[in-house]
Amino acid sequence: MVDSTLLFHLSDIHFGLEHNRALNWVAHEVATRKPAAVVITGDLTMRARSREFAAAREWILSLHAPVTVEVGNHDLPYFNLIERFFDPYRKFRGMESVVEKELDLPGIAIVPLKTTVRMQPRLDWSKGWVSEAALDKCLATIDALPPGKKVLVTVHHPLVEVGTKGTALTRGGTKALAALAQRKITAVLSGHVHDPFDMQQETVNGPVRMIGAGTLSQRIRSTPQSFNELRLEPDGRLCVEARNLQDVPTEAMKIEDVPEDAMPPRAPGEPVAPVGAVPRTDPPVH
Ligand SMILES: [Fe+2]
Numbered sequence: 001m002v003d004s005t006l007l008f009h010l011s012d013i014h015f016g017l018e019h020n021r022a023l024n025w026v027a028h029e030v031a032t033r034k035p036a037a038v039v040i041t042g043d044l045t046m047r048a049r050s051r052e053f054a055a056a057r058e059w060i061l062s063l064h065a066p067v068t069v070e071v072g073n074h075d076l077p078y079f080n081l082i083e084r085f086f087d088p089y090r091k092f093r094g095m096e097s098v099v100e101k102e103l104d105l106p107g108i109a110i111v112p113l114k115t116t117v118r119m120q121p122r123l124d125w126s127k128g129w130v131s132e133a134a135l136d137k138c139l140a141t142i143d144a145l146p147p148g149k150k151v152l153v154t155v156h157h158p159l160v161e162v163g164t165k166g167t168a169l170t171r172g173g174t175k176a177l178a179a180l181a182q183r184k185i186t187a188v189l190s191g192h193v194h195d196p197f198d199m200q201q202e203t204v205n206g207p208v209r210m211i212g213a214g215t216l217s218q219r220i221r222s223t224p225q226s227f228n229e230l231r232l233e234p235d236g237r238l239c240v241e242a243r244n245l246q247d248v249p250t251e252a253m254k255i256e257d258v259p260e261d262a263m264p265p266r267a268p269g270e271p272v273a274p275v276g277a278v279p280r281t282d283p284p285v286h
């Protein structure tokens with residue numbers, strides 16, 4: 001029987017560089033634990049290739065569970081800039097037949113907020129961007145929900161960096177987070193940084209809980225492959241467990257700050273980039 005209090009939060013599978021043993025394990029967990037939904041917060045593919053999306057569709061279909069997917073920066077065309085400009089979401093739209101757009105579960109709604117854009121006026125297009133239109137759409141969906149419904153907003157990029165010298169990981173993220181705080185949502189679920197976290201972030205409108213899932217790809221940062229198990233307790237609390245194949249306890253899995261990207265942490269004194277390095281347009285580990 002489906003467990004209506006249980007959600008699986010997965011992220012950054014990066015088909016093309018997926019971790020097969022981890023994916024087999026997650027599929028087995030879905031089959032045996034029967035969560036109400038599987039929420040995937042972006043970077044389904046490595047380079048938005050057709051064969052990578054086909055592998056993603058096949059795996060999602062094999063789960064036999066309701067699945068939502070956010071678009072990640074790796075899911076937009078990387079090699080074909082003409083397609084990226086004119087129809088950046090064409091291949092991602094191919095996922096529509098196997099996933100839910102929004103999910104209205106008993107007591108809880110999952111509402112997407114897009115954090116990718118086709119172009120950015122900065123060198124690093126891997127970072128997030130919340131457009132006015134994307135935020136308005138998300139807020140309108142939340143405002144139309146019946147009162148008392150718990151809301152989980154799903155994004156790919158964390159809306160703000162925490163505890164690090166921020167470099168505007170997500171443009172418009174601070175404003176979006178404040179608007180979500182005003183609506184007293186339960187949490188923002190994100191991916192992109194490849195390590196799990198669960199923290200409260202202050203905004204001008206009060207605190208918001210930010211929950212990040214790690215990666216199920218070969219591109220690990222500082223923790224092994226993992227996904228988050230979210231459980232809605234009878235008292236209304238949302239509990240997070242960062243499940244992983246190595247049985248590392250959740251407390252040891254969670255990172256304490258949200259970095260600007262998924263690059264491995266630098267050793268003290270190590271330079272930010274090698275001397276003479278060109279600015280990255282697509283960091284290898286995201
Ligand atoms: Fe990403």
Ligand SMILES: [Fe+2]
Pocket residue numbers: 012014043074192193194262285286
């Ligand atoms: Fe990623």
